[in-house]
Amino acid sequence: MTYAKFADTLAPLHPLLAERWSPRSFDPTHHLDDAVLRPLLEAARWAPSANNSQPWRFLVTRRGEDAFTRLHATLNPGNQVWADAASALLLVAARTVDDTGGPRPFALYDTGQAVAHLVIQAQAHGLATHQMGGFDATAARAAFGLDGDLQPVVVLAVGRADAAARLPAPLAAREEAPRVRQPLDALLLSPARVETG
Structure with a gap:
Protein backbone atom coordinates (compact mmCIF):
# COMPACT_ATOMS: atom_id res chain seq x y z
CA MET A 1 0.00 0.00 0.00
CA THR A 2 1.38 3.42 -0.95
CA TYR A 3 0.14 6.98 -0.91
CA ALA A 4 -0.75 8.40 -4.32
CA LYS A 5 0.67 11.91 -4.45
CA PHE A 6 0.27 13.24 -7.96
CA ALA A 7 1.80 16.60 -8.80
CA ASP A 8 -0.70 19.37 -9.58
CA THR A 9 1.04 20.54 -12.74
CA LEU A 10 0.37 23.46 -15.09
CA ALA A 11 1.27 21.30 -18.09
CA PRO A 12 1.10 17.55 -18.66
CA LEU A 13 4.15 15.67 -17.41
CA HIS A 14 5.28 12.11 -17.95
CA PRO A 15 3.77 9.96 -15.17
CA LEU A 16 7.24 9.00 -13.93
CA LEU A 17 7.77 12.67 -13.10
CA ALA A 18 4.24 13.56 -12.01
CA GLU A 19 3.97 10.60 -9.62
CA ARG A 20 7.47 10.78 -8.09
CA TRP A 21 7.78 11.89 -4.50
CA SER A 22 10.04 11.14 -1.53
CA PRO A 23 8.38 8.92 1.06
CA ARG A 24 9.83 8.00 4.42
CA SER A 25 7.61 4.95 4.88
CA PHE A 26 9.45 1.94 3.43
CA ASP A 27 8.55 -1.74 3.46
CA PRO A 28 11.07 -3.31 5.89
CA THR A 29 10.62 -6.74 4.25
CA HIS A 30 11.47 -5.68 0.70
CA HIS A 31 14.80 -6.84 -0.72
CA LEU A 32 16.55 -4.98 -3.54
CA ASP A 33 18.22 -7.62 -5.70
CA ASP A 34 20.91 -7.12 -8.34
CA ALA A 35 18.48 -7.52 -11.23
CA VAL A 36 16.61 -4.40 -10.10
CA LEU A 37 19.60 -2.47 -8.78
CA ARG A 38 21.63 -2.78 -11.98
CA PRO A 39 19.22 -0.76 -14.19
CA LEU A 40 19.18 2.03 -11.59
CA LEU A 41 22.95 2.30 -11.62
CA GLU A 42 23.02 1.95 -15.39
CA ALA A 43 20.63 4.90 -15.71
CA ALA A 44 23.04 6.95 -13.60
CA ARG A 45 25.99 5.78 -15.69
CA TRP A 46 24.41 7.21 -18.85
CA ALA A 47 23.66 10.64 -17.40
CA PRO A 48 25.30 13.60 -19.18
CA SER A 49 28.41 15.20 -17.72
CA ALA A 50 30.86 17.96 -18.63
CA ASN A 51 33.43 16.58 -21.08
CA ASN A 52 32.00 13.12 -20.33
CA SER A 53 33.93 13.21 -17.04
CA GLN A 54 31.37 11.06 -15.16
CA PRO A 55 32.46 12.31 -11.70
CA TRP A 56 29.80 10.44 -9.72
CA ARG A 57 30.52 7.42 -7.54
CA PHE A 58 27.98 5.23 -5.73
CA LEU A 59 28.58 3.14 -2.62
CA GLY A 78 15.67 12.52 12.18
CA ASN A 79 16.60 10.39 9.18
CA GLN A 80 17.77 7.42 11.25
CA VAL A 81 14.22 7.06 12.59
CA TRP A 82 12.86 5.83 9.26
CA ALA A 83 15.79 5.07 6.92
CA ASP A 84 16.59 1.73 8.54
CA ALA A 85 13.53 0.27 6.77
CA ALA A 86 14.83 1.13 3.29
CA SER A 87 16.02 -1.79 1.19
CA ALA A 88 19.27 0.01 0.39
CA LEU A 89 21.19 3.14 1.29
CA LEU A 90 23.47 4.58 -1.38
CA LEU A 91 26.21 7.03 -0.55
CA VAL A 92 26.67 9.33 -3.54
CA ALA A 93 30.00 11.10 -3.92
CA ALA A 94 31.51 13.38 -6.55
CA ARG A 95 35.10 13.30 -7.76
CA THR A 96 35.79 17.03 -7.71
CA VAL A 97 39.38 16.90 -9.01
CA ASP A 98 40.55 15.49 -12.35
CA ASP A 99 43.53 13.21 -13.01
CA THR A 100 45.87 16.20 -13.34
CA GLY A 101 44.83 17.66 -9.98
CA GLY A 102 42.72 20.38 -11.58
CA PRO A 103 39.24 21.22 -10.28
CA ARG A 104 36.11 19.82 -11.89
CA PRO A 105 33.78 22.83 -11.53
CA PHE A 106 30.69 20.94 -12.72
CA ALA A 107 31.20 17.76 -10.69
CA LEU A 108 28.37 18.45 -8.23
CA TYR A 109 25.96 19.48 -10.97
CA ASP A 110 26.79 16.37 -13.00
CA THR A 111 26.44 14.12 -9.96
CA GLY A 112 23.01 15.59 -9.32
CA GLN A 113 22.01 14.69 -12.86
CA ALA A 114 23.19 11.10 -12.35
CA VAL A 115 21.11 10.85 -9.18
CA ALA A 116 18.07 12.25 -11.01
CA HIS A 117 18.45 9.60 -13.70
CA LEU A 118 18.68 6.88 -11.04
CA VAL A 119 15.62 8.22 -9.23
CA ILE A 120 13.43 8.20 -12.35
CA GLN A 121 14.62 4.70 -13.29
CA ALA A 122 13.69 3.57 -9.77
CA GLN A 123 10.26 5.11 -10.26
CA ALA A 124 9.88 3.11 -13.48
CA HIS A 125 10.55 -0.07 -11.47
CA GLY A 126 7.89 0.82 -8.89
CA LEU A 127 10.47 1.77 -6.29
CA ALA A 128 10.60 4.80 -4.03
CA THR A 129 13.62 6.94 -3.28
CA HIS A 130 14.38 9.59 -0.71
CA GLN A 131 17.46 11.80 -0.99
CA MET A 132 19.04 12.94 2.25
CA GLY A 133 21.41 15.83 2.75
CA GLY A 134 21.06 15.24 6.48
CA PHE A 135 24.13 13.13 7.12
CA ASP A 136 27.66 13.61 8.45
CA ALA A 137 29.87 13.71 5.35
CA THR A 138 33.06 13.61 7.41
CA ALA A 139 31.89 10.50 9.26
CA ALA A 140 30.85 8.87 5.98
CA ARG A 141 34.25 9.62 4.46
CA ALA A 142 35.98 8.04 7.47
CA ALA A 143 33.62 5.05 7.68
CA PHE A 144 34.39 4.01 4.12
CA GLY A 145 37.92 5.33 3.64
CA LEU A 146 37.04 7.75 0.85
CA ASP A 147 40.00 9.64 -0.55
CA GLY A 148 40.19 13.42 -0.40
CA ASP A 149 39.12 13.89 -4.01
CA LEU A 150 35.73 12.28 -3.34
CA GLN A 151 33.17 14.66 -1.85
CA PRO A 152 30.15 12.95 -0.24
CA VAL A 153 27.06 14.65 -1.65
CA VAL A 154 23.92 12.81 -0.56
CA VAL A 155 22.63 9.54 0.86
CA LEU A 156 19.83 7.95 -1.15
CA ALA A 157 17.29 5.58 0.41
CA VAL A 158 15.81 3.09 -2.05
CA GLY A 159 13.02 0.59 -1.47
CA ARG A 160 9.35 -0.14 -1.80
CA ALA A 161 7.06 2.48 -0.28
CA ASP A 162 4.58 1.21 2.28
CA ALA A 163 1.92 3.54 3.62
CA ALA A 164 1.21 1.07 6.42
CA ALA A 165 4.72 1.50 7.82
CA ARG A 166 4.63 3.17 11.21
CA LEU A 167 6.26 6.57 11.49
CA PRO A 168 6.38 9.01 14.42
CA ALA A 169 3.47 11.46 14.37
CA PRO A 170 5.22 14.48 12.81
CA LEU A 171 6.66 12.36 10.01
CA ALA A 172 3.39 10.49 9.46
CA ALA A 173 1.59 13.81 8.95
CA ARG A 174 4.19 14.90 6.40
CA GLU A 175 3.75 11.58 4.60
CA GLU A 176 0.05 12.29 4.06
CA ALA A 177 0.40 15.99 3.22
CA PRO A 178 -0.11 17.04 -0.40
CA ARG A 179 2.90 17.84 -2.55
CA VAL A 180 3.46 21.56 -3.06
CA ARG A 181 5.84 23.67 -5.09
CA GLN A 182 6.42 27.38 -5.55
CA PRO A 183 4.54 28.98 -8.47
CA LEU A 184 6.41 28.64 -11.75
CA ASP A 185 6.72 32.42 -12.09
CA ALA A 186 8.64 32.53 -8.81
CA LEU A 187 11.31 30.27 -10.32
CA LEU A 188 11.90 32.30 -13.48
CA LEU A 189 14.53 35.01 -13.70
CA SER A 190 13.88 38.12 -15.72
CA PRO A 191 16.61 39.20 -18.12
CA ALA A 192 18.26 42.42 -16.93
CA ARG A 193 17.82 45.43 -19.14
CA VAL A 194 21.11 47.21 -19.70
CA GLU A 195 20.92 50.85 -20.71
CA THR A 196 23.40 51.86 -23.41
CA GLY A 197 24.19 55.35 -24.31
Whole structure:
Protein backbone atom coordinates (compact mmCIF):
# COMPACT_ATOMS: atom_id res chain seq x y z
CA MET A 1 0.00 0.00 0.00
CA THR A 2 1.38 3.42 -0.95
CA TYR A 3 0.14 6.98 -0.91
CA ALA A 4 -0.75 8.40 -4.32
CA LYS A 5 0.67 11.91 -4.45
CA PHE A 6 0.27 13.24 -7.96
CA ALA A 7 1.80 16.60 -8.80
CA ASP A 8 -0.70 19.37 -9.58
CA THR A 9 1.04 20.54 -12.74
CA LEU A 10 0.37 23.46 -15.09
CA ALA A 11 1.27 21.30 -18.09
CA PRO A 12 1.10 17.55 -18.66
CA LEU A 13 4.15 15.67 -17.41
CA HIS A 14 5.28 12.11 -17.95
CA PRO A 15 3.77 9.96 -15.17
CA LEU A 16 7.24 9.00 -13.93
CA LEU A 17 7.77 12.67 -13.10
CA ALA A 18 4.24 13.56 -12.01
CA GLU A 19 3.97 10.60 -9.62
CA ARG A 20 7.47 10.78 -8.09
CA TRP A 21 7.78 11.89 -4.50
CA SER A 22 10.04 11.14 -1.53
CA PRO A 23 8.38 8.92 1.06
CA ARG A 24 9.83 8.00 4.42
CA SER A 25 7.61 4.95 4.88
CA PHE A 26 9.45 1.94 3.43
CA ASP A 27 8.55 -1.74 3.46
CA PRO A 28 11.07 -3.31 5.89
CA THR A 29 10.62 -6.74 4.25
CA HIS A 30 11.47 -5.68 0.70
CA HIS A 31 14.80 -6.84 -0.72
CA LEU A 32 16.55 -4.98 -3.54
CA ASP A 33 18.22 -7.62 -5.70
CA ASP A 34 20.91 -7.12 -8.34
CA ALA A 35 18.48 -7.52 -11.23
CA VAL A 36 16.61 -4.40 -10.10
CA LEU A 37 19.60 -2.47 -8.78
CA ARG A 38 21.63 -2.78 -11.98
CA PRO A 39 19.22 -0.76 -14.19
CA LEU A 40 19.18 2.03 -11.59
CA LEU A 41 22.95 2.30 -11.62
CA GLU A 42 23.02 1.95 -15.39
CA ALA A 43 20.63 4.90 -15.71
CA ALA A 44 23.04 6.95 -13.60
CA ARG A 45 25.99 5.78 -15.69
CA TRP A 46 24.41 7.21 -18.85
CA ALA A 47 23.66 10.64 -17.40
CA PRO A 48 25.30 13.60 -19.18
CA SER A 49 28.41 15.20 -17.72
CA ALA A 50 30.86 17.96 -18.63
CA ASN A 51 33.43 16.58 -21.08
CA ASN A 52 32.00 13.12 -20.33
CA SER A 53 33.93 13.21 -17.04
CA GLN A 54 31.37 11.06 -15.16
CA PRO A 55 32.46 12.31 -11.70
CA TRP A 56 29.80 10.44 -9.72
CA ARG A 57 30.52 7.42 -7.54
CA PHE A 58 27.98 5.23 -5.73
CA LEU A 59 28.58 3.14 -2.62
CA VAL A 60 25.72 0.63 -2.41
CA THR A 61 24.70 -0.87 0.94
CA ARG A 62 21.76 -3.17 1.59
CA ARG A 63 19.72 -3.56 4.77
CA GLY A 64 21.22 -6.31 6.90
CA GLU A 65 24.80 -5.62 5.79
CA ASP A 66 27.48 -4.14 8.04
CA ALA A 67 28.06 -1.37 5.48
CA PHE A 68 24.37 -0.40 5.69
CA THR A 69 24.64 -0.12 9.47
CA ARG A 70 27.77 2.04 9.18
CA LEU A 71 26.17 4.35 6.59
CA HIS A 72 22.93 4.53 8.59
CA ALA A 73 24.99 5.65 11.62
CA THR A 74 26.15 8.73 9.68
CA LEU A 75 22.58 9.96 9.12
CA ASN A 76 21.09 12.74 11.21
CA PRO A 77 18.82 11.36 13.98
CA GLY A 78 15.67 12.52 12.18
CA ASN A 79 16.60 10.39 9.18
CA GLN A 80 17.77 7.42 11.25
CA VAL A 81 14.22 7.06 12.59
CA TRP A 82 12.86 5.83 9.26
CA ALA A 83 15.79 5.07 6.92
CA ASP A 84 16.59 1.73 8.54
CA ALA A 85 13.53 0.27 6.77
CA ALA A 86 14.83 1.13 3.29
CA SER A 87 16.02 -1.79 1.19
CA ALA A 88 19.27 0.01 0.39
CA LEU A 89 21.19 3.14 1.29
CA LEU A 90 23.47 4.58 -1.38
CA LEU A 91 26.21 7.03 -0.55
CA VAL A 92 26.67 9.33 -3.54
CA ALA A 93 30.00 11.10 -3.92
CA ALA A 94 31.51 13.38 -6.55
CA ARG A 95 35.10 13.30 -7.76
CA THR A 96 35.79 17.03 -7.71
CA VAL A 97 39.38 16.90 -9.01
CA ASP A 98 40.55 15.49 -12.35
CA ASP A 99 43.53 13.21 -13.01
CA THR A 100 45.87 16.20 -13.34
CA GLY A 101 44.83 17.66 -9.98
CA GLY A 102 42.72 20.38 -11.58
CA PRO A 103 39.24 21.22 -10.28
CA ARG A 104 36.11 19.82 -11.89
CA PRO A 105 33.78 22.83 -11.53
CA PHE A 106 30.69 20.94 -12.72
CA ALA A 107 31.20 17.76 -10.69
CA LEU A 108 28.37 18.45 -8.23
CA TYR A 109 25.96 19.48 -10.97
CA ASP A 110 26.79 16.37 -13.00
CA THR A 111 26.44 14.12 -9.96
CA GLY A 112 23.01 15.59 -9.32
CA GLN A 113 22.01 14.69 -12.86
CA ALA A 114 23.19 11.10 -12.35
CA VAL A 115 21.11 10.85 -9.18
CA ALA A 116 18.07 12.25 -11.01
CA HIS A 117 18.45 9.60 -13.70
CA LEU A 118 18.68 6.88 -11.04
CA VAL A 119 15.62 8.22 -9.23
CA ILE A 120 13.43 8.20 -12.35
CA GLN A 121 14.62 4.70 -13.29
CA ALA A 122 13.69 3.57 -9.77
CA GLN A 123 10.26 5.11 -10.26
CA ALA A 124 9.88 3.11 -13.48
CA HIS A 125 10.55 -0.07 -11.47
CA GLY A 126 7.89 0.82 -8.89
CA LEU A 127 10.47 1.77 -6.29
CA ALA A 128 10.60 4.80 -4.03
CA THR A 129 13.62 6.94 -3.28
CA HIS A 130 14.38 9.59 -0.71
CA GLN A 131 17.46 11.80 -0.99
CA MET A 132 19.04 12.94 2.25
CA GLY A 133 21.41 15.83 2.75
CA GLY A 134 21.06 15.24 6.48
CA PHE A 135 24.13 13.13 7.12
CA ASP A 136 27.66 13.61 8.45
CA ALA A 137 29.87 13.71 5.35
CA THR A 138 33.06 13.61 7.41
CA ALA A 139 31.89 10.50 9.26
CA ALA A 140 30.85 8.87 5.98
CA ARG A 141 34.25 9.62 4.46
CA ALA A 142 35.98 8.04 7.47
CA ALA A 143 33.62 5.05 7.68
CA PHE A 144 34.39 4.01 4.12
CA GLY A 145 37.92 5.33 3.64
CA LEU A 146 37.04 7.75 0.85
CA ASP A 147 40.00 9.64 -0.55
CA GLY A 148 40.19 13.42 -0.40
CA ASP A 149 39.12 13.89 -4.01
CA LEU A 150 35.73 12.28 -3.34
CA GLN A 151 33.17 14.66 -1.85
CA PRO A 152 30.15 12.95 -0.24
CA VAL A 153 27.06 14.65 -1.65
CA VAL A 154 23.92 12.81 -0.56
CA VAL A 155 22.63 9.54 0.86
CA LEU A 156 19.83 7.95 -1.15
CA ALA A 157 17.29 5.58 0.41
CA VAL A 158 15.81 3.09 -2.05
CA GLY A 159 13.02 0.59 -1.47
CA ARG A 160 9.35 -0.14 -1.80
CA ALA A 161 7.06 2.48 -0.28
CA ASP A 162 4.58 1.21 2.28
CA ALA A 163 1.92 3.54 3.62
CA ALA A 164 1.21 1.07 6.42
CA ALA A 165 4.72 1.50 7.82
CA ARG A 166 4.63 3.17 11.21
CA LEU A 167 6.26 6.57 11.49
CA PRO A 168 6.38 9.01 14.42
CA ALA A 169 3.47 11.46 14.37
CA PRO A 170 5.22 14.48 12.81
CA LEU A 171 6.66 12.36 10.01
CA ALA A 172 3.39 10.49 9.46
CA ALA A 173 1.59 13.81 8.95
CA ARG A 174 4.19 14.90 6.40
CA GLU A 175 3.75 11.58 4.60
CA GLU A 176 0.05 12.29 4.06
CA ALA A 177 0.40 15.99 3.22
CA PRO A 178 -0.11 17.04 -0.40
CA ARG A 179 2.90 17.84 -2.55
CA VAL A 180 3.46 21.56 -3.06
CA ARG A 181 5.84 23.67 -5.09
CA GLN A 182 6.42 27.38 -5.55
CA PRO A 183 4.54 28.98 -8.47
CA LEU A 184 6.41 28.64 -11.75
CA ASP A 185 6.72 32.42 -12.09
CA ALA A 186 8.64 32.53 -8.81
CA LEU A 187 11.31 30.27 -10.32
CA LEU A 188 11.90 32.30 -13.48
CA LEU A 189 14.53 35.01 -13.70
CA SER A 190 13.88 38.12 -15.72
CA PRO A 191 16.61 39.20 -18.12
CA ALA A 192 18.26 42.42 -16.93
CA ARG A 193 17.82 45.43 -19.14
CA VAL A 194 21.11 47.21 -19.70
CA GLU A 195 20.92 50.85 -20.71
CA THR A 196 23.40 51.86 -23.41
CA GLY A 197 24.19 55.35 -24.31
